Amino acid sequence: MLQGFKDFILRGNVIDLAVAVVIGSAFTAIVTAFTDNLINPMIASVGSVDASGLGFYIRSGDQATFMDFGAVITAAINFLIIAAVVYFVLVLPMNKLKAIQEARKGVEADEETPASIEAELLTEIRDLLQKGRTV
Secondary structure, rough: HHHHHHHHHHHHHHHHHHHHHHHHEEEEHHHHHHHHHHHHHHHHHHHOOOOOOOEEEEEOHHHHEEEEEHHHHHHHHHHHHHHHHHHHHHHHHHHHHHHHHHHOOOOOOOOOOOOHHHHHHHHHHHHHHHHHHHH
C-alpha cells in the first residue's frame, strides 16, 4: 500500500503540478498587488464622485449595497495575467522540452502506428460485404 503511494508521489506529473501550484500562488500575490495599486485606481477614476469606483449603491449611503464592477474587472484582469504567465512560463517551455526529448529518442509525432490485425480483418470483411451487395 505504501509502495503504491510512493510511486504516485514520485511520478513526474504530481511533482510538476505541485511546483506549478506553488509558483502560481506566489505569482498571484504579485498580480494582486499590481491590480490593486495600479489598475484599481484607473478603474476608480472612471466612477462618479459619489461612488468609490466603478459601480453604484442599490441603497444610498449603505456600504453593503455597493455594486462594485471595478472588483469584477480587476478579478478578470488578475485571471488573464496569471493564465498568460503560467502558459508562457510553464506550459509552453515544458511542451517544447517534451518535443525536443521525443525528437532525441527518435519518436516522430506524425508517424502512423500500424493497424492491428483485428482492424485489418474488419476492413476485409467490410470490403467483402460491400462486394456482395453490388453483385
